[in-house]
Amino acid sequence: MRSIAGFLAGLVFGLGLVVSGMADPAKVLNFLDLFGTWDPSLAFVMGGASVTTYAGYRLTWRRPAPALASRFDVPSARQIDAPLLTGAALFGIGWGIGGFCPGPALTALPMAAPGTLVFVPAMLLGLWLGGRAKTAMERTSGATA
Template sequence: MRNFMSLSAGMVFGIGLIVSGMADPAKVLNFLDILGPWDPSLAFVMGGASVTAFIGYHLIWRRERPVMGSEFDLPDNAAIDAPLLTGAAIFGIGWGLGGFCPGPAWTSLLLGSSGILVFLPAMLVGIVLAGFVKTFPSIASKGA
């Protein structure tokens, strides 16, 4: 049942990306290009997502435990440190250069979007390398 719910949530997310046009990297890049053909529609998508998340979190925190689990899985680390800022910068640079972030990248693969055959393998290599660096504390601490 948990896998079905995860699949369903992913499908709703993917459909939302397609309907909102966020699976199109040109739309994202036009939002980021404030001096060119600026397209504010991504701001409306983010605003709608923020309102939806606010309402969802407000409702879910009234529960003692999640519907599909025994306890809420919350992060232990709340520090704004070098690894967090580095990861955010890498994410932002990749998003700005390619017009994709992970969710829309997978959706665009199914839509046959141009450029995805370069972006998606590069993203997967980055994920593997990040996992590799994280498993070796000596390498990870040199970057911090």
């Protein structure tokens, strides 16, 4: 049942990305171009998503447990550290250069736009390299501890 719910949630999310225009890198880049051909329409998409998320969290936290799990899986880390800031900066730089973030990039993949066909493999390579680097750093810090 969890797989079906996950699939349906992903489908709705993907459709939302396509309908909102976030799967179109030109629209995203125009949103980021404040002093050129600025397109503020994605601000409304993000605002709507923020309101929906706020309401959803308020309703969800009233429950003793999620509908399809025994407990909530909430990150425990609360500190702002170098890996978090580095990851956020890399995400923002990649979004600004490519016009994609991971969700919309995967949603746009079936359109086979040349930018998408370059971005998605580069993103997957970056995820793989980042995982390898993290594992190597954990081994190094574990060996010196």
